[in-house]
Amino acid sequence: MRTTKILSFGLMALLATGFTSCFRAGGHNTGTVYMPDMAYSRAVETYAYRDSSKFTTDANDAGFKIYYDATPVAGTIKRGGVSVFPLTKDAGSDTANYVASKQVVNPLPALNEAEMAEAKRLYNVNCGICHGEKLDGNGPLYKGGEGPYPIAPKNLVADPVVSKMPEGQMMYSVTYGKNLMGSYAAQLSTRQRWMVIHYVKSMQPGNQLTAPAATAPAADTTKKTK
């Protein structure tokens, strides 16, 4: 009787301390799960650790291990997408394709109101951080020379280099990067990049007339917010 009493007390104290201290997440401790076979996926999940003794990304090892290459087959176009940019990246200081890109035309027709709003959103998320929401090359990263970015991003509206640049060449720069600007092919799909270029072109002086659908609602929304 006495021993069972002591035992039950001890068990309870052990459980209480165990539950409160060891199993609880916080700080660097992940905590504990019950039924791990229901918590952790057996299928390969995004960002899950892949055991290199079972999986390989090297095509030569296919057959010995499970060959898994996450990149799509070259030239694949996803549903609703547009054909990939036809030119490859120039090697070294060669500028042949950069020059040739002037001839590439934007495959997207003029954007409607909703598409233009989406293009503006994409611009503000991906480009505005450097080139500024006003496209004046003064985004929060540069802040007139006070931000952390050491060099001035291009002014997309006032600089004649950009305002006269053909859309194909802008696409080349956005796809492969130019000077210190990196490639945005990883963040924006081909369609999204062409959309952003439509938006930038529509904001440049002299071009606003080509996209009346875009400028009119923009004026409307500012009125509403005021």
Place this chain on the structure above:
Amino acid sequence: MNQPKSISVRSFLLSLLLMVSGFGSNLMAQDGKALFQTNCASCHAINKKLTGPALAGFQDRGPWADRKKLYAWVHNPMGYSKSDPYAANLLKEYNGVVMTSFPQLSEKEIDAIADYIINYKDPTPPRPSGETAPASDNSFLFGILALALAVVALTLLQVNSNLKKLTDEKDGVFAGEPIPFWKNKAYIATGIILLFLTGGYLIAQSAIGLGRQTNYQPEQPIYYSHKVHAGINQVNCLYCHGGAMEGKHANIPSVNVCMNCHAAINEYKGPKLVKADGEEVNGTNEIKKLYSYSGWDPAVNKYTKPGKPIEWIKIHSLPDHVYFNHSQHVKAGGVQCQTCHGEIQKMDEVYQFSNLSMGWCVNCHRTTNVKFKENGFYSMYEKFHNDIKSGKMDSVTVEKIGGTECQKCHY
């Protein structure tokens, strides 16, 4: 009396003159700064080699002390480089990439830019002295207070029983040896009840908490501060986590996304960074860690080694038997990141803000109104649309469109 006055007048005039001349030169410097930023700054920095060479100390290099040669170079770099070996060498060093020519800049304007560069002093922003100490937790104080009160109560009880014993002795009543409190049944019973209450509460709470990871804050391979990026520098969440709009996963950015900015930003100048355990972090060293992952050599501004991915540690995990999709919430639902992830833009090191439990999900689904109007995603709910139009209902919660059905998330 006369003399001091004249001195004061003179000194006043002198200071006025100084001020005016100072003002004048300041204007010139400002002009130079503006000209530099519009024309040169997209390739050149003053103290950093970027697309073009660093311009600090240019007057001591090559032929540039001679302003006439400088004008010739700026107006027509390609033509000038043919006549000057130093310029020709520069071309070789930069792989034959020639500087853009600026024929529209007048000699005066080039002078202004040159003077701005010569007089430029690197502004080292004063570092804010640490962060204010975290607000002290009151529960500790209350604990001490409760303990003190308990001690006082116990002593009073003891005093009371002693006094009772004294009066009893005085009255001639002999109560016998008092029972020590560890054998007193009342004490033992109270102790056991208290133990069961607190122990049971703790066990129940902890068992519920099994598998939940609120406050989990692992140490990441690189000290990446969301506060610096999303807070101070206002980088949009979707810049790096664009998948939140597009699909199931919000996506952890690959190294090339980091390098979009960090090819140029190679030092940290912001406020002091501190780890959760109080250790100070050198931001510039953390950027160097990024370079070692990406294979970027900041000395030559090139990728010199193959890159490798950074193994960030996943913080928010849902069990395999739950389906969660970011785009459903962010794009169709218009939910802000902060609603579930807390004020990420104020966190240096990210911790799990919500407990991600089923109760938490369902509670939100019961109380949150769906953005029903002007949202193509919900156009199929004709009855609700008609009810809203006729005024029968003013809003639709997630629950009403099946947001608490088991199969929505468990299948």
